[in-house]
């Protein structure tokens with residue numbers, strides 16, 4: 001399959017990454033089936049897309065007509081069969097837990113056309129292991145967007161052990177059609193490149209505060225104004241989602257060892273469901 005053959009894209013998961021990816025694909029002119037497990041989740045993702053498109057139109061980053069047309073191209077769905085049966089390309093953005101993804105791929109494999117490419121937006125999990133839940137490991141790869149997808153330029157395109165070259169090329173061309181910059185990651189290692197560097201940085205910030213060596217305000221001032229990051233480490237953690245950072249670290253801890261142990265402060269945020277911006281509270285309050 002060539003990138004020109006892609007008309008319909010299914011995005012599985014309507015959370016902060018799923019709805020953001022669906023929005024980017026719709027702005028690029030694709031028909032997008034956005035699927036989540038219940039009406040409430042999928043409607044919430046759809047409302048977030050509408051909010052974001054309105055913001056872009058208000059700021060003249062899109063015309064009102066382009067914003068309206070993009071929203072028209074997004075179909076919110078709960079039924080898997082309906083979401084994927086006519087899709088040439090499927091992007092999975094469900095929670096970062098292997099067991100959840102395994103169940104989704106089992107259902108997806110039997111509902112999707114044989115020629116469709118599957119791409120996972122996993123932040124850290126093994127592409128090779130995820131591909132093994134399907135019958136098409138050669139047409140399976142990582143397509144990793146960054147939060148918020150509408151604003152972040154990079155897409156990591158990651159090869160699994162059996163991914164064929166054509167799948168990687170089509171995925172890179174699709175990222176370009178989304179007006180993003182793909183970077184090929186040839187080794188399927190935990191966290192790939194960005195998260196292998198960024199998530200331990202956020203974790204180290206949590207250890208500093210846990211051990212009473214610095215305050216959140218001190219860490220954020222230095223990381224933002226001294227290290228030139230666009231946000232302080234804790235602001236960034238709240239943007240990414242503390243649950244996401246925790247799952248990435250937990251996996252890197254399991255696979256790569258002690259150095260990646262999640263800090264107690266991060267664990268506490270997850271236990272208290274203080275996930276960051278998306279839940280209204282994280283290291284900062286957003287309500």
Ligand code: CAA
Nearest residue numbers: 052055056123145146147148150151152195230231240244
């Ligand atoms: N759609 C449209 N508008 C949006 C929006 C969205 N999804 N999200 C925020 N906005 C709006 C805000 O409402 C705000 O609008 P107002 O000005 O009207 O209040 C505006 O955009 C915010 O823009 P700012 O000018 O204040 O901020 P900015 O443009 O300078 O930058 C940013 C925002 C791009 C998020 C920047 O802070 C940044 O690059 N942060 C770092 C993000 C990052 O590193 N992400 C990667 C994390 S790692 C990851 O995601 C991987 C993983 O797997 C865990």
